[in-house]
Amino acid sequence: MxxxxxxxxxxxxxxxxxxxxxxxxxxxxxxxxxxxxxxxxxxxxxxxxxxxxxxxxxxxxxxxxxxxxxxxxxxxxxxxxxxxxxxxxxxxxxxxxxxxxxxxxxxxxxxxxxxxxxxxxxxxxxxSPDPVVDELLPILSNKLPKLVAGTAMALREIITNFGTKTVNPKAIVKVLPKLFAHTDKNVRAEATNIAVELYKWMADPLKSVLLPDLKPVQQKDLEEAFEAVKGVQPKQQRFLLSQAAAADAEPDDDSAQEDQPVDSYDLVDAVDVTSKIPSNFFENMASVKWKERKEAVDELFQLANVAKIADSDFAEITRVLGKCIVKDANVAVVMVAANCVESLAKGLRHNFAKYKPNVFTSLLERSKEKKASVIEALGNALDAVFESTTFSDVLEDILEFIKHKNPQVKEQVALFLVRCLRTVRTIPKQAEIKHVCEAATTLLADTAKPVRAAGADVLGTVMKMIGERAMTPYIDGLDDIRKTMVKESFDAATVRAKPEKAAPPVPAPASSKPSSKPTGPPRARPSASSVTKRAPSGTPPTSSSSSTSRSEPSSASHSSRLAPPGSRTSRIGTTQTSSLRKEPVPSSPRAAVTSTRAAASSTPPPRGTGRGLTGVSLPSSSSSSTSHSNNSSLLAAEKAELSELRRSREEWQSSIATLRQQVEALQGENAKLSQAVSELQLNNQQLIEDHTRDVLSVKAKETQLARTRSELNGAKTQISGLQRELENVRSANPQLTHASRDDPVKDVRQASNTPLARRKSTAHVTEEEKENGLASSRITNGSTFASARTSSAFSPISTSAAEESLSSGTTSAGDSVESWRRAAEVTSQLKARIEAMKARQIRR
Incomplete structure (x- = not known):
């Protein structure tokens, strides 16, 4: 160591x-x-x-x-x-x-x-956060609990520091139910921390996505945790390298931190609904039994009641739902059909706008129902359809149905219009506001009190949007009672609409633009040239120009006192004014502006005009009169040009309105043609099914005929075999050939005496019995009557009787006459049956 x-x-x-x-x-x-x-x-x-x-x-x-x-x-x-x-x-x-x-x-x-x-x-x-999050999410499936908890903690720190504006929370929200179902309590605790942190950024949309997948106890605990942090406004603590410059430029106040709210629609995956619809849906919807129709719309509602629906072809489905809503006599079916429309509109959102003509008018027409639950379902469906379109798209239908003869329909349509006005984010156009106010004013004169109240709500909501002053022309002619109703609705209304951004100002004509050269400070004694240059500009006087104009009279008076008598100032000014008046009038306002400017710039000031002893130029009265005339001509030209522009704008607006009407008409025709095509497709499908059934029936008949022919051929073969055997018997005993015609009993007795004939007769009778029985059974195709007749004719009893009679005739010549008579009868019966079988085969 x-x-x-x-x-x-x-x-x-x-x-x-x-x-x-x-x-x-x-x-x-x-x-x-x-x-x-x-x-x-x-x-x-x-x-x-x-x-x-x-x-x-x-x-x-x-x-x-x-x-x-x-x-x-x-x-x-x-x-x-x-x-x-x-x-x-x-x-x-x-x-x-x-x-x-x-x-x-x-x-x-x-x-x-x-x-x-x-x-x-x-x-x-x-x-970027996406690659890091994508690498961390698979680790949450690891078997080591402390690693899963640590990874969840890292994800929470990423959300805390960068926020959901930078980090896409969709993938994290999808794995949270799995973490809440983990067996380790530390993992579940970290999942709760992630959910609380996401709630700070996303608020209620997180509940609709996360809570349905959790246990009731976990839902309750999360609700309490969410309430504890409700209203907290989180701020992004760290910024991406690409966001650094923007973060430094943003102020520290709360207004700079306002972000668009997270939509739960973006957190879920789209579901393909059309592939799951039962094959007998349209058949059940056309059934005369209301229970089958109810089952069909219930199945569709279960499939469509999802947060996000994949875009597909819902034209035929919405057409059937619209027809059901407006025509079905059972209110339960109508209510579920309206719920289906609501779910489809919410799941498809803007993709549902193309199906609006199939269901919108049906929903408005069915508003005549008085049952509260049905009215609520229809209203929710109308609101969902409106969210997928724009105010301009639904206004025409609303104005049409607001004149309906049924007071219930008028009231519900007016209330729907109020909801549209309160949820729309942009103030409608002036022409649309006018149509809405006129329709609402008509409702105020209705005999039904609910309709009048709904009309007052419409006017009050519009007043909240555009202001009391702009609303004055529409309510000026109302009596005090109706004005009071509108004012009460105005006080209670809440709107989200904001005025559209103002268009950039139209640049003023060139004549009204100020001089590009900056105007210097006022001088005590301005020159005549500077006065001449400023005169035709037509700009409003500024402080500097006004001070200059105030100093000019004093200098002019001083110069007039110093100027020698007989100066040419007045004469030159008069000449200039007269020359300006004699110019031809321009043909257009723009030409007038151009010619006036050219005249003002091309006319030089006369040399020596208004010069005193000091040699300073003095302004003349003629130059001031010239400037006044130029200003008046410029103003007139500008007014003419402005009126011409306004007239052109009105023409364009009228043409745009005409084109819009044509487009709407074409869209309506397109919807009708699409409906006709769908019906033709259904008819074609029905014809194909009928043709298929006919072909199958013909093939079955042909198969049956072929089987019958084969059975006939088999019967013929059996008959020919019987005939051959009979001939063999006759050839074996030639005496039978001559004697059979006169005495069949003797013929049989002689044929039976030989040993070969006895063996053949016994085998022949047995085989003939079997074959005849089978052939007759097949020819009659299973007929009970024929089978019974065949079985009775070829029974073993009769066969045994024939054998006994034959054997008794061959063994003893001295038997009684009764035995020979029975043998003769059996033989004749066999011949009769053979002839009958031949006759039947010929008839067939």
């Missing part, structure tokens, strides 16, 4: 000491690295190069096995990032973030954890 203490490692190069097998050598190297980094002259200093050129070397440093050396190594990394800047961050981040977090955040030493978090914050500050 003494040898280790006395050994000097300073002679070893720094990069070799950093990976030395002795931990003290490595510790010494890390401390020296920290000193060199802190003393570096710039970010490109040579002390950084060995470590930035080989990031794997620093990976070994931040994963040192010795706890003391590990803390020193992470401290050197913090110094490297602090003084090495963005270049060091970009070179080391991809290699070091994961091993640094896994080793440093799981350490038992508080200093090591603190330095690790500081290094991670520098990785965020010098470039």
């Amino acid at each position: 003494e040898a280790d203490k006395e050994e000097d490692y300073s002679s070893i190069p720094l990069s070799e000491r950093a990976v030395h097998k002795v931990w003290k050598a490595r510790l010494n190297a890390y401390e020296e690295m920290t000193k060199q980094f802190s003393r570096s002259a710039s970010e490109s200093d040579s002390c950084f190069k060995p470590f930035l050129s080989d990031p794997a070397l620093y990976k070994k440093i931040v994963t040192d096995s010795n706890v003391a050396a590990l803390e020193a190594g992470i401290t050197s990394l913090v110094a490297c990032l602090q003084y090495g800047g963005a270049n060091a961050c970009q070179r080391l981040r991809g290699t070091l973030v994961t091993p640094l977090a896994e080793k440093g955040l799981a350490s038992v030493r508080a200093g090591t954890k603190q330095k690790t978090v500081e290094a991670l914050l520098y990785f965020v500050e010098l470039d």
Whole structure:
């Protein structure tokens, strides 16, 4: 140990000491690295190069096995990032973030954890937070609880220092339910800390995303924790390198820290709804049974009731919902259909605007319902549809339905208009305000009290937006009672609209621009040339010009006293005035301005005009009259040009309004055509299904016919076999050929006497019985009656009787006549059956 203490490692190069097998050598190297980094002259200093050129070397440093050396190594990394800047961050981040977090955040030493978090914050500050967060999130699935808790703590520090404006909280919010379900209490505690920190920045949108996935006990605890920090306004403590200049320029007051609120819509993933809709949805929606329609809209509502919906083709679905809302007689189905529209509009947001014509007028028309729950569902659906569009898009339909003959519809449409005016963020155009006020004034004269109250609310809300003075023309003709109603609504109304930004001022004509040369201080004795130059400018007098004009009369009087009699000042002024009056009148205001300026600049002052003993030029009365005439002509020209511009603007506005109406008409036609196309597609699909069914039916018939033909051929084959066997029997006993016609009993007796005939007859009868029974069963296609008849005809009893009669005829010639008679009857029956089978085959 003494040898280790006395050994000097300073002679070893720094990069070799950093990976030395002795931990003290490595510790010494890390401390020296920290000193060199802190003393570096710039970010490109040579002390950084060995470590930035080989990031794997620093990976070994931040994963040192010795706890003391590990803390020193992470401290050197913090110094490297602090003084090495963005270049060091970009070179080391991809290699070091994961091993640094896994080793440093799981350490038992508080200093090591603190330095690790500081290094991670520098990785965020010098470039971007997304790569660091993406590297840390997979570590939350590690099996080591203390590493998961440390990583959660690091994420909380990143949010605390940089805020949700810089760090996207979507990925962090998604993993919070998993942390709350962890078995380790320290991990759950860190998850609570992250949720509270996010609530400071995001407020209520976090609740709607996070709380539904937690247990009731955890929800209650989080609600209490959120209440404790409610109203806290967090501030960003550290800024990215790209934000540093902006952060220095911002003031320290709270107004500079105002950010746009975080929307929960941006924190969730879109869900594909169209792929999950049941195949029989449209069939059930067209059913005559209200329960089937109710089941269909219930299934759709369960699918669409999500925070964010992926954009797809909802044209046919919204068309069916709109038709259901306006025509369905069951209010329960209507209410759920309205809830479906609300969910689709909230989930699609601005993507739902193209489906607005399919449902909006249906919702307004159905507002005649008196049941409170249905009215509430319709109102929520209208509000959601309005959020996806603009005020101008819905105003036309509102103004149309506000004239409805049903007082209930008028009241609900007016209340919807009030909600639109209170939530819109920009004050509507002047023409739209005029239409709204005129419609609301009409409602004030309605016979129904709720309608009058709704009209007063509309006027009061508009007054809150544009002010009492601008509202005077619209309420000036109302009586005192109605004015009082409007004033009460005005006091209670709250609006969010702000006036549109004023357009940049139109530049004044060239004649009204002041002279580019700065006007100097007033002189006691201005020259005549300066007076001539300032006269036609047409600018309002400033303080300097007014003082100059006040000093001019005194100098003029002084010069007139010094001037010799018979001076030419008055005559020259008269000549100039008359020459100006004789000029032709310009054809346009702009030409008048140009000609006047040219005349003023091209007419030089007469030499020697108004010169006294001192040789100072004196102003003449003619020059002042000339300036007055020029000013009047300039003003007239400007007024003419202004009126012409106003007229052009009105023409453009009228043409724009016409084009807008044409566009709206084309959009309506497009919606109708889309609806017609959808109906044609449905009809085409139905025709295809009918054709498919017909084809299948024809194929079934053909299959049945082919099977029947094959059975017929089999029966024919069996008949021919029977005939051949009969011929064989006759050929075996020639005596049967001649005697069979006269005495069939004798024919059978003689044929049966031979041994071969006895064997054949027995086999033939059995086989014939089986084949005839099967053939008759197949030909009749399973007919019960035919099967019964066949089985009775070819029963084993009759066969055995025939065999007994034949055998008895062959064994004993002296049997009774009754036995031969039975044998003859069996033979005749067999022949009759064969003939009957042939006849049936011929008929078929």
